[in-house]
Amino acid sequence: DLTLSCSVDSHIPPDEIEEVSWKKTDKNGETLVLLFQENDIIIPDQYKDRAEFFANEIPKGNFSLRLKSFRAEDKGVYMCLVFAGDFSANTTMEVKISK
16 A cells, blocks of 8 residues: 655644645556545545545645555656645655566
8 A cells, every 4th residue: 555645734624725636656657546525535546445535634734645556657746735725735745666
């Protein structure tokens, strides 16, 4: 399993967070991995049963992504985007496969 960290400062109340998305960019373009919107979690089919948030951490502003059964095609640049009112932030990390 792979965990990618993304957290929001504690001064932002969880009920003000409008949207959190995880996207992956690679040579094929941009792919949505996971979306948290209006307290719903949306996971596209290709990541069903593999991508998840730590649900009990969401109220603490932790939107880290756990990717299970990591595959070679999962490599790429991952971005976590957070929107809360006038506030927005993002973090980016690159995932590589070593041989």
